[in-house]
Amino acid sequence: xxxxxxxxxxxxxxxxxxxxxxxxxxxxxxxxxxxxxxxxxxxxxxxxxxxxxxxxxxxxxxxxxxxxxxxxxxxxxxxxxxxxxxxxxxxxxxxxxxxxxxxxxxxxxxxxxxxxxxxxxxxxxxxxxxxxxxxxxxxxxxxxxxxxxxxxxxxxxxxxxxxxxxxxxxxxxxxxxxxxxxxxxxxxxxxxxxxxxxxxxxxxxxxxxxxxxxxxxxxxxxxxxxxxxxxxxxxxxxxxxxxxxxxxxx
Amino acid sequence: xxxxxxxxxxxxxxxxxxxxxxxxxxxxxxxxxxxxxxxxxxxxxxxxxxxxxxxxxxxxxxxxxxxxxxxxxxxxxxxxxxxxxxxxxxxxxxxxxxxxxxxxxxxxxxxxxxxxxxxxxxxxxxxxxxxxxxxxxxxxxxxxxxxxxxxxxxxxxxxxxxxxxxxxxxxxxxxxxxxxxxxxxxxxxxxxxxxxxxxxxxxxxxxxxxxxxxxxxxxxxxxxxxxxxxxxxxxxxxxxxxxxxxxxxx
Numbered sequence: 001x002x003x004x005x006x007x008x009x010x011x012x013x014x015x016x017x018x019x020x021x022x023x024x025x026x027x028x029x030x031x032x033x034x035x036x037x038x039x040x041x042x043x044x045x046x047x048x049x050x051x052x053x054x055x056x057x058x059x060x061x062x063x064x065x066x067x068x069x070x071x072x073x074x075x076x077x078x079x080x081x082x083x084x085x086x087x088x089x090x091x092x093x094x095x096x097x098x099x100x101x102x103x104x105x106x107x108x109x110x111x112x113x114x115x116x117x118x119x120x121x122x123x124x125x126x127x128x129x130x131x132x133x134x135x136x137x138x139x140x141x142x143x144x145x146x147x148x149x150x151x152x153x154x155x156x157x158x159x160x161x162x163x164x165x166x167x168x169x170x171x172x173x174x175x176x177x178x179x180x181x182x183x184x185x186x187x188x189x190x191x192x193x194x195x196x197x198x199x200x201x202x203x204x205x206x207x208x209x210x211x212x213x214x215x216x217x218x219x220x221x222x223x224x225x226x227x228x229x230x231x232x233x234x235x236x237x238x239x240x241x242x243x244x245x246x247x248x249x250x
Numbered sequence: 251x252x253x254x255x256x257x258x259x260x261x262x263x264x265x266x267x268x269x270x271x272x273x274x275x276x277x278x279x280x281x282x283x284x285x286x287x288x289x290x291x292x293x294x295x296x297x298x299x300x301x302x303x304x305x306x307x308x309x310x311x312x313x314x315x316x317x318x319x320x321x322x323x324x325x326x327x328x329x330x331x332x333x334x335x336x337x338x339x340x341x342x343x344x345x346x347x348x349x350x351x352x353x354x355x356x357x358x359x360x361x362x363x364x365x366x367x368x369x370x371x372x373x374x375x376x377x378x379x380x381x382x383x384x385x386x387x388x389x390x391x392x393x394x395x396x397x398x399x400x401x402x403x404x405x406x407x408x409x410x411x412x413x414x415x416x417x418x419x420x421x422x423x424x425x426x427x428x429x430x431x432x433x434x435x436x437x438x439x440x441x442x443x444x445x446x447x448x449x450x451x452x453x454x455x456x457x458x459x460x461x462x463x464x465x466x467x468x469x470x471x472x473x474x475x476x477x478x479x480x481x482x483x484x485x486x487x488x489x490x491x492x493x494x495x496x497x498x499x500x
Contacts, residue, residue, distance in 0.1 A: 001462050032283035098498065106413035115438040148321040158449070161414050165492045166430040168451025168457070169267035170414070180416040188365040189468060199408070200416025201461065207418070208458035209452065211477055212251050212363040218439060227461055242415045248341040249347065249412035249499045 004031055005212040006221035009058035014051035015245070018135070019142025021045070022221055031223065038224040039139070040209035042158040043172060044113065045220045046135045054081065056123035072097050078112070078125065085110035085127055090250060101128065104241035104250070105172060107111045107159045131172025140175045141221070143223045152176030152229065155180060156206035169210035171202035174237040177229050179203075202238055253418055254281055255462035256471035257432035268385070269392025271295070272471055280335065281473065283399045288474040289389070290459035293407040293422060294363065295470045296385045297376045304331065318338035322347050328362070335360035340500060345456035351378065354491035357409045357420060357499070359457025378407070390425045400481065406456035412499060420461035421452035423488040427479050430451075450490055451479070465469030 008025045012018075018041065033039075047053070061069065061076035069076035072092050078122055079097065083089070086099035090106055093133055101110045111128040129135045136153040143149055155173030160166075171179060178203035209222035244250040258275045268291065276283055283289075297452075308326070311326035313321065315333055316447060319326035322342050333339070333430075336349035340356055351360050361378040369396065379385045386403040393399055405423030429452035459472035494500040 001255075003251040003253070003458070005251075074279070092497060096498070113443050119440045119442075162497055163452065163492055164420070164450060164490050166448045166490060167452070168450050168453050190369045192365050194333035194367075198416045200414060200418050200462065203414065203418050204457035204461050208253070208461060210449065211454050211458060211474075224461075237469070240414050240416060242413055247412055248343060 002222065002225040003208055003212050004223040004224060004225060005219045006031065007222065008045070008221050011047040011050040011220060014049065014053070016049040017050050017142060017212055018046055019139040021049075022139060023143060023146065026223070031149070033143065033151065033223065034225065035150050036229075037149070037151040038154060038177065038205055038227055038229075039143075039226070040154045040156050040206055040222045040224060042137065042220040043128060043132065043155055043212065044126060045113070045130070046129050046155060046173075048137065050126040050129055052129060053124050056081075056109040056125060056126060060137075068097065078109075078138045079235065081112055081125065081127070084111045085112060085236055088244075091240060100244070103128070103132065104238065105244070107157075111157060128172065129155070133175065136173035136175035136236075150176075152231070153203050154202055155210070156209060157235070158210070166237065171206045171237045171240060172234060174202045176231055176233075177202065177235055178232050179239045184217075186221070199229070202237060202240060251474065251476040253458055253462050254473040254475060255469045256281065256473060258295070258471065259468060262298040264299065264303070266299040267392060268296055268299050268391040269396070271299075272389060272394060273396060275471055276473070283393065283397070283401065283473065284475065284478075285400050287399070288404060288447040288455055288477055288479075289393075289401055290406050290428065290456055290472045291389065292463065293361070293378060293382065293405055294376060295403060296379050296382070296423075300379055302377040302379060304377060306331075306375060307394065318342065318347065327394055328359075328364075331375065331377070332360045335362060338494075340380040348418050350494070352492070353378070353382065353422070354488065355409070357407075361407060361422075379405070379421065383425065383488060384423075386425035386486075387425035389461065400426075402479065402481070404452055404455050404459070405487070406459060408460070413487050418468055419456040421456045421487045421490060422439040423436045424485060425450045426483075428482050428485045429487055429489045452487060452490060466468060
């Protein structure tokens with residue numbers, strides 16, 4: 001299995017077609033796409049192309065945002081956006097706000113980003129795509145329609161997690177591949193029914209891609225080649241969301 | 251970056267030297283190891299080599315184990331082992347026990363495994379290595395001493411997580427590489443100080459390796475080649491453990 005970093009040497013702006021950008025960047029990197037590749041794209045360039053950049057100076061914080069901002073030492077306008085992007089406040093502490101986003105993802109700051117958005121002094125922030133599964137589907141379709149290559153697309157973002165330090169890349173949008181690989185009913189090499197039954201492969205693909213992307217470089221795309229999977233049209237990253245009823249930690 | 255699966259065509263038993271087994275298996279797979287490779291090894295073969303197999307029929311459950319077993323519909327002897335391997339019960343529900351292991355890892359069943367251990371009908375279970383960081387260090391040293399190759403070693407296991415469905419592979423033992431890559435103080439491509447500062451690369455390496463390992467196949471080893479890192483002697487998987495004082499979800 002190979003993981004191929006794809007650099008992009010242009011700023012992405014509203015209206016850019018990420019499917020086309022992926023094809024151009026892959027070509028500029030002297031790589032060719034193949035059927036059954038998995039293309040991992042960071043959320044950041046997708047959000048930019050979808051115009052999800054907002055200027056904090058245009059945001060008027062609500063009284064709820066003002067109160068939460070005081071408790072968490074954050075900019076009230078930033079907190080207002082976090083609340084607007086969320087359906088539930090999960091936890092907060094000094095300097096930390098964890099919510100359940102409208103997509104169902106549990107993460108810090110509703111996934112809103114302040115780095116790699118704009119020049120210092122500017123107040124721009126970047127919201128998550130409205131429907132990252134749809135974003136992934138669009139990229140996949142543009143590539144299939146333009147060059148006839150059938151591949152899977154994973155949209156990745158960097159999330160923290162309970163119990164363990166450090167952040168990892170996870171999948172927030174998926175198209176063409178099952179987010180979860182199920183081993184239900186299969187047996188281990190001794191003939192026992194397996195207990196470990198569901199692997200979140202879309203998250204693992206996102207994590208694998210992060211290893212070649214880094215954070216400070218202009219590598220927002222990676223191609224995973226040689227990963228074995230069957231195409232599916234029905235699955236998406238929403239199937240990675242554990243609902244709060246079945247979550248012991250909410 | 252390449253991820254190369256390494257199959258092993260023998261049962262691992264107590265006393266086997268995993269460093270030697272890795273070298274033999276790599277050779278049998280017609281691969282050669284290189285300086286700066288990261289070798290990912292599943293916990294399972296390490297635990298077996300360290301004699302961490304236990305027969306449930308030899309276990310006498312305590313009254314605490316009997317009570318917890320009743321509440322969780324589990325074998326009281328299995329629950330007894332979970333408690334013995336843990337320093338704290340974190341959560342439980344019907345069919346689920348989550349503890350903090352003696353290493354500090356928060357996971358189901360204290361990481362004790364019932365699959366890929368022995369034949370059906372047998373009552374064997376497999377405990378985590380006592381010190382997976384030391385296990386990783388030993389593998390690394392044997393390879394360095396025998397063939398003079400300097401590489402990093404990650405011991406992986408499959409854990410569930412809150413908020414998201416499916417399990418992913420994470421690092422429970424690390425030698426030769428920082429578990430966390432820090433971007434503290436670095437700037438993004440616009441010159442802003444980065445907010446996302448710490449990436450759990452050891453977990454991402456374990457996840458990447460899982461993609462070629464699968465669960466039912468005899469592939470307990472993977473080589474990650476071409477991942478850029480600097481060698482370190484001081485770091486280990488324990489640095490991935492978030493202590494409960496700094497965890498909002500315990």
